[in-house]
Each structure stands twice: as C-alpha cells, then as structure tokens.
Amino acid sequence: MNVMYVVAIGSIAALIYAACMFVRVKGQPEGSAGMIKISTAVRKGAGAYLRRQYLGVGIFFAVVFIILLCMAFGGFLSYFTPFAFLTGGFFSGLSGFIGMRTATMxxxxxxxxxxxSLNKGLKVAFSAGSVMGFTVVGLGLLDLTIWYFILNTVFHSLPETERITQITANMLTFGxxxxxxxxxxRVGGGxxxxxxxxxxxxxxKVEAGIPEDDPRNPAVIADNVGDNVGDVAGMGADLYESYVGSIVSTAALAVAAGFGVKGVAVPMMLAAFGVIASIIGTFFVKTKEDASQKNLLKALRLGTYISxxxxxxxAYVIIRLLLPEHIGIYAAVLSGLVAGVLIGAITEYFTSDSYRPTRDLASSSETGAATVIISGLxxxxxxxxxxxxxxxVSVLISYYCSGGNADFNMGLYGVGVSAVGMLSTLGITLATDAYGPxxxxxxxxxxxxxxxxxxRxxxxxxxxxxxxxxxxxxxxxIGSAALTALALIASYIDKVKQLNPDIALNLTITNPTVLIGLFIGGMLPFLFAALTMDAVGKAAQSIVVEVRRQFKEIKGLMEGKAEPDYAACVDMCTKSAQKLMLAPALIAVIIPIVVGxxxxxxxxxxxxxxxxxTGFVxxxxxxxxxxAWDNAKKYIxxxxxxxxxxxxxxxxVVGDTxxxxxxxxxxxSINILIKLTSMVxxxxxxLIVAVHLL
Structure with a gap:
C-alpha cells in the first residue's frame, strides 16, 4: 500500500517540524537569574510528578499486558493486541512528556x-505549543505506520481483501x-x-488577600507545575488518543463498508495532508504591539482557518483519486471540519469575556458568590x-452523503471520516491550546x-x-470525542459480528439488557465526575492546611522577608494526585467488562x-x-x-474556584472516559461474546 509511505512522510515531517520549533524556543534568552530559578523549580516539579505517575501507570500497563497475553493464549485476542496496547500507551505518554518538557522550558x-514585545511573547509561546501539537500528530502517525508495515508483512500471503481486514482489526485494538x-x-494531572x-x-487570594502568582504563596509553584502536567501533558495524551482512535476506527469501518484498501487509505491520507496544512498555517500566527484580545485571538484563528x-x-483531491464513485464522502470531511470550527466558536461565545454570557455572569457578582454559582451553572x-x-447535524450529513440510505456500513464510514476531518488540523489546533498554559x-x-x-x-x-x-x-x-466514540461504537458492533456472524444482536430500546446498559452508561459519567471532583476537593484540603501552616509558622513570609517551602506543596500534590486518580481511572476499565x-x-x-x-453533554x-467563571473573574x-x-x-474568585x-x-477527563469504554x-x-450470563 504505497499510501502508507505518504503517511510515513507526513509523520516524519511533523516530527522534524516539532524538532525545529524546539530548537527555536531553546535558542531564545531565558531572562534574569530569578526567572531561571523559578522556571527550573517548575520544570523539576513537573518532571518529578511525571516520573512518579509513569511508574504507577507502568505497573497498570504491566498487569493489563499480562491479562491481554493470557486472553491471547485463550484464543480471545490476537497475539498482536498486548504489544499494540503497550506501544499505544508508550507513544501517548511520550507525546505528553515531550510537550511538558518544552512548555516548562x-x-x-x-x-x-x-x-x-507582545508579538515576541506570542511567537515564543506559540512555537512551544507547536512542539506539543506536531509531536502528537507525528508520533500518532508513526505508531500507525509501524504497525501497518509489521502486520502487512505478517499477513502478506493472504489475498488483499482478507489481508486488509486482518490489518485493520488488529490496528483497532492498540487504541x-x-x-x-x-x-x-488527564485525571492525575487534573x-x-x-x-x-x-x-x-x-x-x-481569599484569606490572605495577596495577588495571584504572588511569590509569598507556598502553592504558587505547584500551581504552575499543575498547568503543565494537566493542560499540556494531559491534553497531549488526550488528543493523541482521539487522533489515533478516529483513524483506526474509520479504517476498520472502511473494510465493513466494502471500500477495501482505498477506503482504509482515505483517513490515513487526510491525516498526512493535515500535517502539511497545519505546518503552513503556523506561519500566519503573528500580531502587532498593543493588540486587543480580539486581534490576538484573530492571529491564532487565522492560522487554524488557513489550515x-x-x-x-x-480532501477533495484525495477522495476524487481514491474513491471517485463515492464523492459524497467529501461532504463528510467538510461536515467534520465545519463542526469543529462551530463548536470552537460556540465555546468561545459562552466563555470569552468579549461576549454577553460571560459579562452577564460577571455582573451577577453584584449580589454575591451564590448568584455567581447559579448563573455559571x-x-x-x-x-x-x-x-x-x-x-x-454533522452525523446526519456524514451518514447520508456517504451512502447510508443505501448501505448502513457506508454511512457509518462517513461518520468516521467526519471525525478524522475534524481532527485533521490537530497539529495547529493543539498548538493553540498548549500555548495557554x-x-x-x-x-x-x-x-x-x-x-x-x-x-505584566x-x-x-x-x-x-x-x-x-x-x-x-x-x-x-469533547466534540471530537463524541464523533470518535460514535465511530468506535460502530466498530464494536462490527467486531462482534466478525467474531460471531450468527450472534443475536437486538439493539432495540425495549430489550431489557440494552435498557439496563443505557442506564448504567448514562450514570457512568456522573460517577466519574463525582470521584474526580471529590479527589480535587480532598487534595486541595491538604494544600490549604499546608499553606496556612507556612503563613503561620514561617516568620516574615507575609512581609516578603522569607521564602516559602514550595517543594512541600509540590510533593503533597503529587502524592495526593497519584493516590486519588486510581478509583476513577479503574472504573472506566472495569465497568464495561463487568457489564459485558x-x-x-x-x-x-x-x-x-x-x-x-450523557458524557458529551x-x-x-x-x-x-x-x-466562563474563570474569564468572568478576569473581566472583573x-x-x-x-x-x-x-x-x-x-x-x-469563589466561582472560579x-x-x-x-x-x-x-x-x-469525561471525553476520554467515553472513548476508553468503547476501546475496552x-x-x-x-471474551464477552464467549462468556456472558444474559
């Protein structure tokens, strides 16, 4: 499949560009000795957190690897699945680690x-964010191409149709x-x-009345560390998973739809071309001194829109060359791209202080914290x-324009292509997101x-x-997770049919097992949110106690004559996050297996x-x-x-908190939950097809 060589080139181009951006950022001056000292403290704290997290996650991966290997020996899985599971996790973690190291630098x-200048600050931050964005897409495509070439070699003796079926079925599982x-x-970092x-x-801010990021606050370095481990490393791993998941699920659906090798090539080529488009888009991100918020936002949006x-x-050329008889699939690509842009615009409208909703939320502060909370909810x-x-609307357009009215599987393939279309410009989209922290x-x-x-x-x-x-x-x-999850659900049904073509599938809502499953699935995001919210509350309580202790016991701290113990807060946060992330993470894996x-x-x-x-909503x-609560506070x-x-x-401030x-x-974290349950x-x-009670 010559197309995979093009995908490999796209992967290499993304990684080379990420490396160039890394070198550019590293070549910029670091500033004064005080700035270097604080930056080093943040970098060390983030590094210490990730080392401890990866150690814990490594144990989880080892246990699951052994379980998957036992299932493979039992005939429930391909022998490639346990190893694909490891590489999927490794590249996801690596992308987050590289992005975090760049951000702290x-x-x-x-x-x-x-x-x-304002433009210089924007360029440095955006270049660093670009390292994150292009590392994610580069490593994602690298993982795909490595496994494709391995599996193509293993199954080379099979006829083309059977070979591509085996390849996509095995690639689907490493998500x-x-x-x-x-x-x-995401959970631990969050x-x-x-x-x-x-x-x-x-x-x-509330008790001591000191400004945000005041060096007297013992938790301020931990706060800066958290921005990187949660919003950079966590976000990178999150979107890596969406990116890869949408591509492999669409590839599997291409086989079910009867599109064969060319249908599999479409999402791969869209992703590879999206890398080039994203690289071109980054050159248009710049601004002038004294630019307004709208001008700054326009600078970032311009690059994204050009991509x-x-x-x-x-996409038109790709589909015209590969699937000329099914040009309606092009509409699915467009619907995904447009949906991504519209969801971003709607989110901006509801959360930016340039628009009425957040300004109205800020005005609710006139009557106290309670009305701020009510208005924000x-x-x-x-x-x-x-x-x-x-x-x-995107799902309907994708389904019917791809031929869903004639063939159900063709319509599902269109939905998958829509998800790939939304994520095709992930390189620059993630760069603008990683820029924030x-x-x-x-x-x-x-x-x-x-x-x-x-x-300042x-x-x-x-x-x-x-x-x-x-x-x-x-x-x-979240929007991309919803489309990806729909494609994964379709892939799950297709996988079940492959395992047992004679299985009695009854997905009507009147089927008691389906109805019970709906209720459990509808409850799961709320259980997950409850556990993660409670975890933040418990971890925050320990930080509050420690910060109060330092303000009380360290003489001269409030006057700025003594330094706080930043390391104590970082270490306390790390221990709490590692301990409290286990319960919500494990239920996402265990519940779908138990239900099955x-x-x-x-x-x-x-x-x-x-x-x-329910997870999407x-x-x-x-x-x-x-x-909106955050930006209402900043507006005030x-x-x-x-x-x-x-x-x-x-x-x-209470609302923001x-x-x-x-x-x-x-x-x-919920958007990962809805994809992980599908993957599991x-x-x-x-195993579920072979062993179940009802």
Whole structure:
C-alpha cells in the first residue's frame, strides 16, 4: 500500500517540524537569574510528578499486558493486541512528556520575549505549543505506520481483501493503550493542577488577600507545575488518543463498508495532508504591539482557518483519486471540519469575556458568590444545546452523503471520516491550546520576579487569550470525542459480528439488557465526575492546611522577608494526585467488562450509547461553566464591577474556584472516559461474546 509511505512522510515531517520549533524556543534568552530559578523549580516539579505517575501507570500497563497475553493464549485476542496496547500507551505518554518538557522550558523565555514585545511573547509561546501539537500528530502517525508495515508483512500471503481486514482489526485494538494512558494523564494531572490552584486561591487570594502568582504563596509553584502536567501533558495524551482512535476506527469501518484498501487509505491520507496544512498555517500566527484580545485571538484563528481551508482543498483531491464513485464522502470531511470550527466558536461565545454570557455572569457578582454559582451553572447547561445540534447535524450529513440510505456500513464510514476531518488540523489546533498554559506560567514568572508593569500587562493579555484558546480547545476535544466514540461504537458492533456472524444482536430500546446498559452508561459519567471532583476537593484540603501552616509558622513570609517551602506543596500534590486518580481511572476499565460479562454484547452496546450521550453533554456543561467563571473573574480584574479586591471580585474568585475542577479535571477527563469504554469493549469483545450470563 504505497499510501502508507505518504503517511510515513507526513509523520516524519511533523516530527522534524516539532524538532525545529524546539530548537527555536531553546535558542531564545531565558531572562534574569530569578526567572531561571523559578522556571527550573517548575520544570523539576513537573518532571518529578511525571516520573512518579509513569511508574504507577507502568505497573497498570504491566498487569493489563499480562491479562491481554493470557486472553491471547485463550484464543480471545490476537497475539498482536498486548504489544499494540503497550506501544499505544508508550507513544501517548511520550507525546505528553515531550510537550511538558518544552512548555516548562518555554515559560521564562515567553516572559523574557514579552519584555521586548507582545508579538515576541506570542511567537515564543506559540512555537512551544507547536512542539506539543506536531509531536502528537507525528508520533500518532508513526505508531500507525509501524504497525501497518509489521502486520502487512505478517499477513502478506493472504489475498488483499482478507489481508486488509486482518490489518485493520488488529490496528483497532492498540487504541486501548493510548486511551488508558490519556485517562491517567488527564485525571492525575487534573487533580494535581486543580488541587494546587484551589489551595493557592483559597488561602492566597481569599484569606490572605495577596495577588495571584504572588511569590509569598507556598502553592504558587505547584500551581504552575499543575498547568503543565494537566493542560499540556494531559491534553497531549488526550488528543493523541482521539487522533489515533478516529483513524483506526474509520479504517476498520472502511473494510465493513466494502471500500477495501482505498477506503482504509482515505483517513490515513487526510491525516498526512493535515500535517502539511497545519505546518503552513503556523506561519500566519503573528500580531502587532498593543493588540486587543480580539486581534490576538484573530492571529491564532487565522492560522487554524488557513489550515482548514487547505484541508478542504486537499480532501477533495484525495477522495476524487481514491474513491471517485463515492464523492459524497467529501461532504463528510467538510461536515467534520465545519463542526469543529462551530463548536470552537460556540465555546468561545459562552466563555470569552468579549461576549454577553460571560459579562452577564460577571455582573451577577453584584449580589454575591451564590448568584455567581447559579448563573455559571445555568450558562454551562445552556451552552450544551448548540454543540449537540452541531454534532447531530454533522452525523446526519456524514451518514447520508456517504451512502447510508443505501448501505448502513457506508454511512457509518462517513461518520468516521467526519471525525478524522475534524481532527485533521490537530497539529495547529493543539498548538493553540498548549500555548495557554505556557502563557499562564509566563505571567506567573513576570509577577514573581517583579518585572515592569508593561511586561505584566503583555503576559496578562497573552494569558487571557490562553484562557479562551484553552476553553475552545476543550470544546474541540469533547466534540471530537463524541464523533470518535460514535465511530468506535460502530466498530464494536462490527467486531462482534466478525467474531460471531450468527450472534443475536437486538439493539432495540425495549430489550431489557440494552435498557439496563443505557442506564448504567448514562450514570457512568456522573460517577466519574463525582470521584474526580471529590479527589480535587480532598487534595486541595491538604494544600490549604499546608499553606496556612507556612503563613503561620514561617516568620516574615507575609512581609516578603522569607521564602516559602514550595517543594512541600509540590510533593503533597503529587502524592495526593497519584493516590486519588486510581478509583476513577479503574472504573472506566472495569465497568464495561463487568457489564459485558453480565449482560452480553447488547448490554455493552447500550452502555456505550448512554455513556456517550450523557458524557458529551456533561463534559460540555462542566468545561464551559468553568471557563466562563474563570474569564468572568478576569473581566472583573480588568476593572469592571469594582475591579480587584472588591466584594464582586471575591464573589467571582469563589466561582472560579468551583469552576477549576469543572473545566480542568472532570470535564476534559469525561471525553476520554467515553472513548476508553468503547476501546475496552472492543478489546474484550471476544471474551464477552464467549462468556456472558444474559
């Protein structure tokens, strides 16, 4: 399959570009000795956290590898699955690690760049974010091509149709490794970052009345560390999983639809061309001094939109060459791209302080914290309407334009292609998202090293932009998860039929096992969110106690005459996050297996459907409520409704504190939950088909 050589070239191009961006960022000046000291502390803290996390995750992967190997010996799995599970997890973790290392290296360099000009600060932060974006797509495509060439060699003696069936069936299963790594990275990183953030806010801003990122606050370094392990390493692993999962599930659906090798080539080529389009788009990201928030956002959006336009043109050529009799599939690509853009725009509307919803939320602070909480929850709930409609319309367009009215499997293939289309420009989309935590850390360094006010103003502008891009990035991640999950559910049904063509599938809602599965699946995101929210609360309590202790016991700390013990807070957050992430992570793996063994394949199908529907809506609601609370607080800090230190500001800080685990822990983690349950169901389908009670 010559197309895979093109995909390999796309992978290499992405990794080379990421390496060039890394060298560019590393070549920028680091700033003063104080800036280097703080940046080094953040880098060491993030490194220590990831080392401990990867050790724990390594044990989990070893146990699951042995279980999968035993299943392979029992005939329930291919012998390639356990090893594909390991490589999926390894590349997912590696992408997050590289992105995190770059981000912690770039924070002081961004602050130093901002001391020269706004555009310089933007370019450094965006270049560092590009390392994350292009590492994810590069390693994702590398994993795909390596396994394709291995499997193609192993099955070379089979006829082409049978060979591509075996290749896609085996490639589909390595998504479980990426999903598992993503969940641990997102949940653990999310607990760490929000425990530190909430602890720092409650004692620092609310009780002690000191500014955000004040060097006197013992939790401030832990807060900066958390931005990197949660919003960079966690987000990288998350979108790596969506990217790879959408491609391999669509490839498997191509075989079911009868498109064969050429149908498998379409999502691969779309991803490879998307790399080139994303690289071109990055050259258009620049701004002028004293740019407004809208101008800064426009600078980032311009690069993304140019990449999308290039994919629109390239996708037509790809489908015209590979599947000329099915040009309607091109509409599926367009629907995915447009859906991604629209979901981002809707998220921006509900979370940016440039628009009415967040400004109205800020005005609710006039009557206290309670009305801020009520208004924020209302805003988040309202914000779910448009994304659901957008995804629904995208699915309908993709299904029917791809020939779903004539062939069910062709329609499902169109839905998968739509997900790939949405993620095709992931290189630059993720770059704009990873940019946010870097700009946030740069602002913290500027504050802690007492850089001139104009520098802090520039980093504040970059940070505020980062809040908006992070919010839209989360909306994009959740929307792509919904489409990917739909493709994975279809792949699960197809996998079951391959295992046993005579199996009695009854997916009607009146089937008791399907209905029970729907209820369990609908409950699962709420259970997961409850556990992750509770974990943040417990971890934050320990940080609050420690920060209070240091303010009380370290003489001269509040006066700035003594240094706090930053390391104690980092270590405490690390231990808490590692311990508390286990329960929510394990239920995502265990529950679909238990449901399958009890209720069979029909019950699992119901669980996946219920989990996807409620998970998508709950994730959007939590992410948007949290983002709006954060930006409402920043809007007040800019001078509206009394400004910093006012009663309105204190009320908004409470809302932001509640919203932190909403937008950075539970919300983003749910989108991994809905994909991981599908992947686990696919991998364990052989066992479930053979052994179930009902």
């Amino acid at each position: 770039a924070n002081c360099r961004t602050a130093e760049g901002a001391s020269r 479980m490794g990426a999903s598992s790594m993503a969940l641990f990275a 607990i760490f970052t929000k425990a530190a953030d909430v602890g720092a806010d409650l004692v620092g 999308a336009v290039l994919v629109v043109a390239g 209302s805003l988040g709930m309202l914000s779910t309407v448009a994304p659901v409609i957008i995804v629904g 870097i700009a946030d850390n740069a602002g913290g360094i500027a504050e802690m090293t007492h850089m001139p006010p104009e520098v 103003n520039r980093t504040d502008a970059l940070d505020s932009l980062g809040n908006t891009t992070a919010a839209t990035g989360k909306g994009f991640a 063994l009890l209720l069979g394949v029909n019950g699992v199908a119901g669980l996946l459907a219920g989990n996807t529907v 709950l994730a959007v609601m939590m992410a948007n409520s949290g983002g 800090e800019s001078g509206a409704h009394g400004g910093k230190g006012s009663d309105q500001h204190k009320a908004a 509640v919203g932190d685990p909403f937008k950075d822990t539970s919300g983003p 169901s696919i991998v364990f389908a052989g």
